[in-house]
Amino acid sequence: MDKDHLIVEYMRIYFHSHPEKVPDNPDEAFALFQKMHKKYKTKYINEFKEKSEKYVDRFFDRKDKDNYY
Numbered sequence: 001m002d003k004d005h006l007i008v009e010y011m012r013i014y015f016h017s018h019p020e021k022v023p024d025n026p027d028e029a030f031a032l033f034q035k036m037h038k039k040y041k042t043k044y045i046n047e048f049k050e051k052s053e054k055y056v057d058r059f060f061d062r063k064d065k066d067n068y069y
Contacts, residue, residue, distance in 0.1 A: 007040045 011033065015022055023029045 003041065003044055004037075007037055007044060010040055011036055 014036075021032075023032060
């Protein structure tokens, strides 16, 4: 699943659980959706980056132990 689709699913679940947080004005609602999408996307990318850095660090720390190439 694409990261944008994943973020949209998170937002859909959030706003389905909290319908009172969606403004009545369509322009304000759209601005809120854009702001939250950007926030969640940045958080998601940062978490993915940290996990991949940890994986690479762990791989290179063990480079002499289990190299099969």
